[in-house]
Amino acid sequence: MARDDNKKTILEGQAAINLWLEGVDIWNQWVADNPVADISFVDADFRQYDKVSFERYMFPKGHVNFSRAQFGKGDVYFDRARFGEGDVDFSSAQFGEGDISFEGALFGIGSAYFYNAQFGQGEIDFSRAQFSKGIVSFEFAQFGEGDVNFYSTQFGEGDAYFYNTLFGRGNVYFYCAQFGEGNVSFEGAQFGQGFVNFYGTQFGTGDVYFDGVQFEQGDVSFYGTQFGEGTIGFSNVQFGKGDVSLASAKILGRLEFSNLVKVNKISGLSFKFTTFEGPVDMDGNEFHCIPDFTNTKLSHQLSLSHFSVKPKMRNKGKLFVKTLIGLRRIWLGSQLRFSSTKKAIKLSRIMAKKFPWLAQTTAADRQDIDRLRRLKELAESNKHHKLALDLHIEEMKCSRWIETPWHQLFTEFLFQKLGDYGRSVLRPIVSLILLWLVCAPIYATASNNKEISFDALIFSFSQMFSIIPSSKDARTESSQALYGTLIDGKLVVDVPHMVFVVAGVQSLASVALVFLIGLALRNRFRI
Incomplete structure (x- = not known):
């Protein structure tokens, strides 16, 4: 409640809860009567209420503190709430199993802290929320099993920290989010098995760090993302088994995409149609796919030291399968059971790895041929002759039975066996x-x-x-x-x-x- 004129107005404890229970109209009227005040729900216990709603609530020009507040199992709504000019603090707040929504919430010029906040199992929605000039911190926050949505969220001019944030199994959307001129850090964050979407996100002029981030099995998309002039760090990132896309992105600063962890799990990596205005560092990566740099524009050097690729191959011919099944039929004198056929197929795969020429081994994805040519072109422009040669050899392997005529394959076979494609003395x-x-x-x-x-x-x-x-x-x-x-x-x-x-x-x-x-x-x- 209000104090005398010589003291700052503070609304806290049970008095704050009682006023909240009066509803949005009475609350907003109190704020109109007390435009400069601090609101404190520190250690507040909302677990007895089925639903906690601050939807359309107005807050005065002071600090708003929900730190260590405990919300119940129901939903929590701060939709279109308007916070004042002070800091907003939800540090160590514990949310329940319901949905949590800050959709369209408007934060003032102060900082917003969700440090170590424990979000529940429902969906988390910060879509269209607007932060102003202060820091936005979700450091060490833990999200539950539901989706996390920052669609069209505006993070203002301050720094944004998602350092060591733990996302759950749901999808994570930063679709069309806008970051300001401050630094953005996702260092050490862990994403679950859902889809991670930064489609159309706009980062400002500050540095952007994803170093040490762990992605699980879902796809990761930075399609159409715009990065500013600062450093963009993806060093030591661990991607899962999904596809990773930075296609059609615009990167003005230095991109560090080096020393990825367990890089062999990545199904596909695309930079197609991306514009690089700064240097690009891809050092220390051994991909089991072919990164797509086709139709890219590079203004500075692309570093490819200790870089290698291994295209995905498939057996086009069925020689081993047909031969083994035929021999088993002749030997057994009858149709094969499912288990016998399965064993024959398994054995044929082993034989195909040892004798890829007879198995007509070729590229699983025909587009890998063009991707390899583009990488070879970039390696040659960097005077990285060994890598250019290795990429040319992989291109030849992928082109077998697709672009290379069958009558030329014998000379290629001799070239491989006798000289290792010109690499062996x-x-x-x-x-x-x-x-x-x-x-x-x-x-x-x-x-x-x-x-x-x-x-x-x-x-x-x-x-x-x-x-x-x-x-x-x-x-x-x-x-x-x-x-x-x-x-x-x-x-x-x-x-x-x-x-x-x-x-x-x-x-x-x-x-x-x-x-x-x-x-x-x-x-x-x-x-």
């Missing part, structure tokens, strides 16, 4: 040694002289490196030792036709293997 060297050792016995077998194993090795080696000047003399002398015959004191060399064929094949194979060695050295030491 050891494979072609070992292949050269094996080719040398395999062809030598063939040349020795074709000779009438059975004690010329060393000459056969020399002859085989000379066929592989004909560009070396000394190999010509070695080839002449070894062919004479292998296939030469003295006739009337004259040495006659008669090389069998089979040797010419084998030597020709060996020479061509040697040229290809030497090329693979040079290609691997070029890729490794490329400047």
Whole structure:
């Protein structure tokens, strides 16, 4: 109730509850009579009331304190309530199992504190609420199982903190919310299994931090979100099994999207049609999907150190399944039971992983091909040659049986097995040694002289490196030792036709293997 003129008016305790019970008209009349006053519901107990409604209640130009208040199991309404110019404090307030609504509530120039507030199991609605110049704090607040809605909420010019906030299993909506010029922090927040939606959200010029946030299995959308000129931090974020979208966003500041936790769980990551006006840091991420940077605009460097991708693949062919089921039918002499068919399919999947070429393994999503090309383009612009090569190889794998004609797949198969797509020096060297050792016995077998194993090795080696000047003399002398015959004191060399064929094949194979060695050295030491 009112004090004398020398003291500030304070309404608190049971007197505040009694006035609230009188209804909105009498309450608002009291506020009109006492425009400057503090309202205190500290430790107030509302559990005896089925519903707590402050809908359309007006509050004076003072502090409003609901800290540690206990609300019952019913609904709580602050719809279109108008708070004054002082701070509004709901710290450690405990809400019940009903719905909680601050829809259209208007907060004054003071700060709004929901620090450590315990929200119930119902839906939480702050849609169209308006905060002014003060701090907005939901730090350490805990939301229940219902949806949390901040649709079109205006957070004003102050900082907004959701530090270590715990969201429940419901969906979380910040759809079209507007943040002011202050910093925004969701650091350490935990989201449940519902959909997290920041569609069309507008962040101000301050920093925005999502570092250390944990998302569960639901999708996360920042589609069409606008970030200001401050730092946007997503470092050490743990995403769940859903899709993550920052498509069509506009990012003016520096984006830190590095060192994500359990990044292999992300089903898809899209930056399509996004505009980046600042540098982008994607370091330290090993994705099991292909981030989509197609149709993006980057004004600064995209950092991709210790970055890798692994596209999702599928087995286009059914060779292993059909073969195993056919063999089982022949063996058993009857139709297969469901359990036998299931075992055959499981075994075929194992075989497909070991022999992807026979299983016609290709990209599960055809759009991954274009995504890989865009990433390769960005890696090349950053002079990250190794990553560009790795991305090109993944592009080739994804293009099999889709864009690559079947008659070109054999050469790609040899390119992979013999040279690891130009990344291995050891494979072609070992292949050269094996080719040398395999062809030598063939040349020795074709000779009438059975004690010329060393000459056969020399002859085989000379066929592989004909560009070396000394190999010509070695080839002449070894062919004479292998296939030469003295006739009337004259040495006659008669090389069998089979040797010419084998030597020709060996020479061509040697040229290809030497090329693979040079290609691997070029890729490794490329400047």
